[in-house]
Amino acid sequence: MTSTDRSAALFDRARAVTPGGVNSPVRAFRGVGGTPRFIASAQGPWLTDVDGNRYVDLLCSWGPMILGHAHPDVLAAVGEAASRGFSFGTPSENEVALAEEIVARVEPLEQVRLVSSGTEATMSALRLARGVTGRSVVVKFAGCYHGHVDALLAHAGSGVATFALPDSAGVPASAAGETIVLPYNDLGAVEQVFAERGEEIAAVITEASPGNMGVVPPAPGFTEGLRRVTREHGALLISDEVMTGFRCSAAGWYGHETGDGGAHPGGYPSGAPDLFTFGKVMGGGFPAAAFGGRAEVMAHLAPDGPVYQAGTLSGNPVATAAGLATLRACTPSLYDHLGRVADTISTAASEALTAEGVAHTVQRAASMFSIFFTDGPVRSYADAQQQDTAAFGRFFHAMLDGGVHLPPSAYEAWFVGAAHDEAAVDAVLGALPAAARAAAQP
Numbered sequence: 001m002t003s004t005d006r007s008a009a010l011f012d013r014a015r016a017v018t019p020g021g022v023n024s025p026v027r028a029f030r031g032v033g034g035t036p037r038f039i040a041s042a043q044g045p046w047l048t049d050v051d052g053n054r055y056v057d058l059l060c061s062w063g064p065m066i067l068g069h070a071h072p073d074v075l076a077a078v079g080e081a082a083s084r085g086f087s088f089g090t091p092s093e094n095e096v097a098l099a100e101e102i103v104a105r106v107e108p109l110e111q112v113r114l115v116s117s118g119t120e121a122t123m124s125a126l127r128l129a130r131g132v133t134g135r136s137v138v139v140k141f142a143g144c145y146h147g148h149v150d151a152l153l154a155h156a157g158s159g160v161a162t163f164a165l166p167d168s169a170g171v172p173a174s175a176a177g178e179t180i181v182l183p184y185n186d187l188g189a190v191e192q193v194f195a196e197r198g199e200e201i202a203a204v205i206t207e208a209s210p211g212n213m214g215v216v217p218p219a220p221g222f223t224e225g226l227r228r229v230t231r232e233h234g235a236l237l238i239s240d241e242v243m244t245g246f247r248c249s250a251a252g253w254y255g256h257e258t259g260d261g262g263a264h265p266g267g268y269p270s271g272a273p274d275l276f277t278f279g280k281v282m283g284g285g286f287p288a289a290a291f292g293g294r295a296e297v298m299a300h301l302a303p304d305g306p307v308y309q310a311g312t313l314s315g316n317p318v319a320t321a322a323g324l325a326t327l328r329a330c331t332p333s334l335y336d337h338l339g340r341v342a343d344t345i346s347t348a349a350s351e352a353l354t355a356e357g358v359a360h361t362v363q364r365a366a367s368m369f370s371i372f373f374t375d376g377p378v379r380s381y382a383d384a385q386q387q388d389t390a391a392f393g394r395f396f397h398a399m400l401d402g403g404v405h406l407p408p409s410a411y412e413a414w415f416v417g418a419a420h421d422e423a424a425v426d427a428v429l430g431a432l433p434a435a436a437r438a439a440a441q442p
């Protein structure tokens with residue numbers, strides 16, 4: 001057993017001054033029990049906690065750290081930018097360069113607006129969709145997370161086409177009441193709700209390939225179907241690529257599905273999503289996010305149009321320098337590497353669990369993967385909820401004791417990065433048999 005005295009002491013201090021001792025709920029380990037590790041430093045694929053324990057990082061800050069920690073190019077770019085000042089509140093060159101890089105990568109994008117978090121990106125995209133259409137209802141899918149936007153915290157209510165109850169206290173019924181929640185991968189439910197209320201619906205928002213209920217890729221034709229139905233009814237389609245953007249390919253999930261070898265080479269037959277949202281990887285570990293689409297849609301935003309949106313730190317010169325340096329290092333060979341590492345780890349994990357007779361399903365979306373502790377396939381949130389979260393908790397803690405930091409929840413994707421080299425992968429493989437044995441225990 002590793003010592004966690006210093007983490008435990010910090011957690012006590014934190015709980016006195018911060019609700020639950022954390023600044024984002026899932027960090028508190030409530031899904032797995034035990035003491036969260038307070039990380040003191042990180043380098044490449046390794047995390048070191050305040051007690052001196054080292055872990056292979058399969059959390060990657062929930063996605064952003066695609067190059068590994070303290071990557072020399074990013075460190076240099078951040079240092080150089082910071083030496084010229086931290087924030088100006090005026091336009092500056094890095095934000096232009098980052099917007100150009102994003103627009104160049106994702107073919108349907110003509111313009112982006114930079115913001116500071118994924119939540120801000122989806123919130124603003126939603127407001128824009130409502131402003132453009134003059135409608136107020138939004139359709140989302142159960143198990144898809146789009147940040148803590150009031151209207152998007154709603155979960156599945158009592159069935160298809162029922163207005164959902166708020167998922168969180170403090171969300172007014174008026175906000176949640178404009179949200180319809182449908183089961184993911186159920187195009188029939190989408191068609192039915194549009195047949196009944198199509199004229200009220202401003203937008204459908206979906207995770208490009210969901211990763212926030214574990215990894216549940218869209219069934220063949222699902223995204224294309226959303227595009228067709230929204231277009232028929234004059235609603236916008238918002239593809240939330242905050243997690244998948246620049247991770248699943250150089251052009252995110254969109255590039256993965258529409259590139260050579262994807263399901264729709266050359267683009268979806270009925271067109272691209274109207275709006276995209278980005279975050280995580282594009283900030284390289286700093287607060288930078290974006291939403292964007294065709295220029296004609298984006299023209300509705302202030303100062304050109306009537307939809308207001310703003311931010312004191314939007315396009316921050318240090319954050320945009322980090323994002324730009326990160327995206328520039330996201331080359332085709334990086335994506336090949338991520339795919340190989342994901343193959344190796346997910347295959348080995350599955351073999352270890354099979355050897356111990358633990359029911360499980362590995363699901364992949366490019367290099368994103370997760371392991372559901374249930375028989376698959378998992379196509380929706382209801383399917384994901386069938387899993388044995390206690391078995392995951394035992395598995396998680398055995399991995400942690402074995403020097404591997406997984407996401408502390410059964411409902412999250414595992415992330416790998418450019419820095420996961422042979423030593424890091426071997427350390428993961430070495431920890432798996434004991435973790436599988438732990439998962440198998442009653």
Ligand SMILES: *Cc1c(COP(=O)(O)O)cnc(C)c1O
Binds near residue numbers: 116118120145241242
């Ligand atoms: C993380 C995430 C968000 C929210 O981003 P924050 O930066 O945490 O506000 C939104 N959508 C998706 C798909 C995400 O994974």
